[in-house]
Amino acid sequence: MGATLLCELGLFLLCTLLCSGHAQAAVLTIEPKSSSYFIGEFVTFKCDMNEGRDTDWYYAINKDGRDFVRYSEYKVYTLEMRSTDRSGKYQCYGSSKWSDYTKNSNTVSVTVLAGKPRATLTAGTTIIPVGGSVTLTCSVQSSDGWKYEWFRRTQTTSEVQIRDQQNRDIRVSQGGIYSCRGTRGNPVYYTDISDDVTIEKTFSNKVVVKQQPNWPQIFRGETITLTCEVQEGGETTEWWYEWRGPRTPTQWTHNNDVTFRVSESSSGDYMCKSRRRDDSYSSTEWSEAFTLSASTDQPRAQITSDMRDIPVAGSVTLTCSVNSSSSSGWKYYWYRDENSSEPLTTQDAVFHSNGQISVSQEGLYRCRGGRGNPVYYTEDSQSVRIDHRADVPTAEISLFPVLMIVGLISGITLIFLLLLYCCKKFKGAANEQTLNRDEDQQQVYSSLLHGDRCVYETVRRCENTENGPAEGDYTNVTSVIQLEVINRTRQRGDPEESSDYNNVNPNSATALKS
Numbered sequence: 445m446g447a448t449l450l451c452e453l454g455l456f457l458l459c460t461l462l463c464s465g466h467a468q469a470a471v472l473t474i475e476p477k478s479s480s481y482f483i484g485e486f487v488t489f490k491c492d493m494n495e496g497r498d499t500d501w502y503y504a505i506n507k508d509g510r511d512f513v514r515y516s517e518y519k520v521y522t523l524e525m526r527s528t529d530r531s532g533k534y535q536c537y538g539s540s541k542w543s544d545y546t547k548n549s550n551t552v553s554v555t556v557l558a559g560k561p562r563a564t565l566t567a568g569t570t571i572i573p574v575g576g577s578v579t580l581t582c583s584v585q586s587s588d589g590w591k592y593e594w595f596r597r598t599q600t601t602s603e604v605q606i607r608d609q610q611n612r613d614i615r616v617s618q619g620g621i622y623s624c625r626g627t628r629g630n631p632v633y634y635t636d637i638s639d640d641v642t643i644e645k646t647f648s649n650k651v652v653v654k655q656q657p658n659w660p661q662i663f664r665g666e667t668i669t670l671t672c673e674v675q676e677g678g679e680t681t682e683w684w685y686e687w688r689g690p691r692t693p694t695q696w697t698h699n700n701d702v703t704f705r706v707s708e709s710s711s712g713d714y715m716c717k718s719r720r721r722d723d724s725y726s727s728t729e730w731s732e733a734f735t736l737s738a739s740t741d742q743p744r745a746q747i748t749s750d751m752r753d754i755p756v757a758g759s760v761t762l763t764c765s766v767n768s769s770s771s772s773g774w775k776y777y778w779y780r781d782e783n784s785s786e787p788l789t790t791q792d793a794v795f796h797s798n799g800q801i802s803v804s805q806e807g808l809y810r811c812r813g814g815r816g817n818p819v820y821y822t823e824d825s826q827s828v829r830i831d832h833r834a835d836v837p838t839a840e841i842s843l844f845p846v847l848m849i850v851g852l853i854s855g856i857t858l859i860f861l862l863l864l865y866c867c868k869k870f871k872g873a874a875n876e877q878t879l880n881r882d883e884d885q886q887q888v889y890s891s892l893l894h895g896d897r898c899v900y901e902t903v904r905r906c907e908n909t910e911n912g913p914a915e916g917d918y919t920n921v922t923s924v925i926q927l928e929v930i931n932r933t934r935q936r937g938d939p940e941e942s943s944d945y946n947n948v949n950p951n952s953a954t955a956l957k958s
Contacts, residue, residue, distance in 0.1 A: 476588075481554065482559065483560075488523075491549055562637075563636065564585065572616070577615045593605060598621065599621075617645070645723075649675060655671075661739055664708060683719065742823055743766050745764055752828070761802050766813045775798060810825050812824045
């Protein structure tokens with residue numbers, strides 16, 4: 445019977461222990477829950493005996509196996525992490541007020557970090573699309589248990605806290621400058637505020653980059669202007685502009701254009717965007733890239749002429765040009781003689797369309813192209829020598845031989861006709877004179893044959909109405925001459941000749957013909 449009582453007493457004690465929770469271990473927890481803490485934070489240790497009432501126990505905390513907080517009636521203890529020496533392994537103990545019974549909790553490791561943490565703010569994108577929003581994330585490195593405070597400001601407004609936003613992630617649809625910080629503990633511990641993140645809201649307006657002057661090819665040394673143009677209603681709003689490129693500023697400016705002298709480093713892509721002046725954090729999207737390709741070679745002008753000799757009272761036309769692939773926008777400057785640096789004026793030449801002149805003065809001519817402001821010049825062209833031609837114009841020289849030949853032939857023909865006419869006139873006169881002479885000879889001869897007395901006195905025309913002379917005597921000129929000689933001799937009174945004359949027989953034809 446004694447053994448039975450002992451068994452029943454043991455069962456009662458066991459049941460009492462089980463019902464009172466003595467079988468559950470003590471639990472140590474800390475707030476805020478984290479693996480690491482920072483100097484200045486407050487950490488709350490809570491020790492639960494899980495048995496009886498909280499007032500039935502005395503509580504103590506040790507660190508690294510040594511007493512850290514002596515026994516007290518409070519199961520919650522708040523500790524300030526004043527230095528990194530507070531790092532270690534913590535454990536709590538419970539001692540029953542009604543007996544020598546004690547309980548040990550689990551061990552919790554605590555790491556105390558030096559310095560004050562800074563929150564980090566990140567954004568999925570800093571550009572809010574049209575009608576959309578962006579997500580912002582705030583975090584504190586190497587620790588947990590944080591809540592977050594969010595702030596927004598602009599260049600014209602002070603910083604304000606975004607209410608009802610304590611989450612790690614938030615979504616915003618308004619442009620501005622955002623920041624955040626972490627909070628935890630009781631009393632609250634604050635991290636340093638994060639760096640600012642600028643969020644811009646996108647307008648639907650589009651912008652384009654345009655080049656002025658708009659030449660197809662740009663050369664090193666030329667000065668150009670790039671303009672950022674807001675389209676689709678942008679002309680009714682005042683804008684600020686931002687540029688992105690090798691030779692443009694990255695800060696906002698009220699100028700919508702940038703002017704620079706082109707160099708080798710100027711080649712690349714240029715973009716711009718615009719924002720309203722009354723809303724600093726709402727802007728357009730970046731424009732499409734404008735690619736600038738600068739040529740390093742200086743172009744050279746080319747000169748041509750329609751002829752090299754200046755005709756009398758005429759002129760020569762000169763033409764200046766630059767390579768057709770880069771010919772836009774060129775003006776041309778003309779020079780005469782190698783050492784001349786002053787361009788020709790309207791007093792020196794006649795200026796036609798751009799790049800063409802007429803000159804009437806001989807010399808060595810050259811030209812070059814220029815464009816832009818300040819003027820960018822090409823290399824000088826090669827020189828062309830223009831000379832004066834002879835005084836006779838080309839057309840007269842070519843017609844002179846023809847006219848000379850025609851005139852010569854015409855003159856010879858006229859002379860020939862005149863000679864022919866004169867010959868005919870002379871021949872007619874000669875024939876008439878010969879006919880008259882024959883008639884005279886016939887009369888003289890007839891007189892001689894009939895003893896006409898007038899023959900002895902002089903040779904003259906004698907009338908003979910009787911028998912005419914013989915037919916052969918008409919043409920015997922020799923007989924006439926002999927009769928003239930006889931007549932002249934007789935007049936001189938030459939007796940010898942007279943005797944000869946007396947011997948002449950008028951009836952002898954032979955004598956007359958001899």
